[in-house]
Amino acid sequence: MLNMADAENCRCCRSPMLADDPPDAEMCSVCLPWNNLRELMRTSVPAWQIHMQRDQQQLLDDADDWLDGDGAQIAELLPSEPAWAALLRAVSGQRHIRADSDELDLESEPELDALRTMLTSNHSPLFPGVASNHSPLFPGVADNDVDPQQGKLSIEVAGHRLVSDGRSLLVDDVPIEAGPGDLLLRMLFEANYEVATVRFLRMLAHIEGRQDEDGENLELRRRRTALRSCRFHSVGAADAPRPAANMKGFLESTPPLCDWDSKRWMLGIDDGTGSRVLMPLPSTPTLVERFLSIWSGRPNRRVSDRLRAICLRWAARRSTPSPEARITPHERSFGMLRGVIDANPERVALIEDGLLITGTIGVRWSITKGRGVHNTPYVIEPVCMIDPERKGNPVCLYDNSDELPLGDRLGMTVLGLLNDSIIAQTIPQVALAAAMLNYPSRGVNNPQLAQILRQFVQVAED
Structure with missing residues (x-):
């Protein structure tokens, strides 16, 4: 069983160090095999x-x-919306930037409040091995009064269809799995020419420094829409469409990198000791977009650097330490992996070069660092329950998620192997590997595994 230490946080997953970790360790034993310090x-x-x-x-x-x-005076009032608007005006010279005075009270909308609360407590059907999965869209919302037996919730708001789907939210059939949930809901009620999900996902990609597959097409459509609606802007204005030549550099420029709570993104800053401080960004969509636009170099790089300098100095004076803050996709992915392992202490063990998972069909599975089947960055092998030194052939779980951070891929693999009796029904080599390892020359005496193998034989004969 894993024991938590009261000491510092892991430099990777940002969770508390484990009790068995060396006192001078920088990473916990979960993250150590997979990361270069x-x-x-x-x-x-x-x-x-x-x-x-x-x-x-x-x-x-x-x-x-x-x-x-x-x-x-602005520094004293930050991070309020009027103070953010005043800061962006002062930095950019764009006098028309204003805070939204007609802010929607989400908690006054019963259906939205029910949806928010459900997403914090819903147990993911994709991750049955996790005891509790709080929605990453609403990390700060309490779930004390939520009935865990509720099913999916589907509502219609502002012409949009919202469906809770495990830990994610489907908005008009578009899955949203990360970011401030309240900010997304506010976008749905805004009168804006652009689709709310496109705006939100572009924000997320911008903050994380990712170039979406269709990012250029989305930006091209945005500029064309602005021209068709006669929304012209002076050259160099902070909200003017970007020149096509700068489009790639715009999205690849240094991203802000943020954590978030349910209401807003939080700008992450290293405090010089390996810990973090956070500066809350605006909570209204238009101000967040203004911030990101100026941050990215409009009207010019000098202005963006001035904004960054003020954020850095304000955070050093007024922000509170947040050693647990995860501001990169890599950190968040290993935070997910650590959560999966902490939730299954009796069935996931830490070994020197990876993990050892106890499945439900009479096999343990090792996940170790190395080049696995189909070029995965890890090797999955069945381990004999009687003789731990005996391993079977490497298997593949058909991992087709090369674009995901490593921690996400490992977390999904662990969850699959915790439920190997389920995945063995759809992935033949999992069942065959378990059978060949434990029963190479005699009949399979595990009834569940034997039934799965008979099903495969019947399908093959048909």
Whole structure:
């Protein structure tokens, strides 16, 4: 069984270190086999922060002077919406930036409140081995009053169909699995020419520094729509469409990297000790888009660097430490893996180079670092329950998720092997590997496994 330590947090998954971890360890035993510490430390500090601290000391000094002088009142009121609007006006010179005075009270909408609450407590049908899966869309919402026996919830709001689907939310059949849930719901009620799910997913991709597969097409459609609706902007305005030549660089420029609560994204900043501080970003969609637009270099890079400098200096003064904050997809993926393992302490053991999972068909499964079947970055092998030194042939769970972070892939693999009696019914080599390892020369005396094998034989004969 895994024991939690009261010490520092893992540099990778950002969860508390385990009791059995060495006192001077930087990573927990779950993350250690899969990560290079030097590379992890290099990528855990946001690139924009490194740039500011290394190359823009004068701007940082100017930011200190501004926060003590002309911007003192704004600094005092941040992170309120009016203060964010005032900061973005001061930085960009765009005087028309305003906070939304007609903000929707989500808790006053009974159906939305029920949906929010359900998503925090819904047990994922895809992950039956996890005892409790709180929705990553609403991480800060309590679920004390929720009936865990509720099924899916489907509602119609503002012309959109919303369906709770395990830990994710389907909005007009588009799955949303991460980000501030309240921010997404606010987008559904906004009068905007662009589809809410497209806006939200583009925000998420921008914050994480990902280039969506159709990112360029979405941006091209956005510019064409703006022209058709006669929404012209002066050249260089913060909200002007980007020139096509800068499109690729725009999305590949240093992303802000954020954690989030249910209401807003939280800008992550390294505090110099390996821990984090968080600066809450605006909670209204239009202000978030203004922030991201200016952050990305519009009207110019000098303006974006000034915004970054002010954020960095404000956070150093007023933010509270958040050592558990996960601001990269890699950290979040290993946070998911750690959650799966912590929820199954009796059936998942840590070994030197990976994990040992106890399935339900008379086999243990090892997942170790290495080049596996179909080029996966891990090797899955059945391990004899009687003789732990005896392993069977490597198997493949048909992992077709190369684009996912490693922790996500490992987490899904662990969950599948915890329920090997289920996946063995659809993946023949899992059942065959278990049978060949435990019963190579005699009849299979595991009734469940024998039934699965008979089904495969019958299908083959038919």
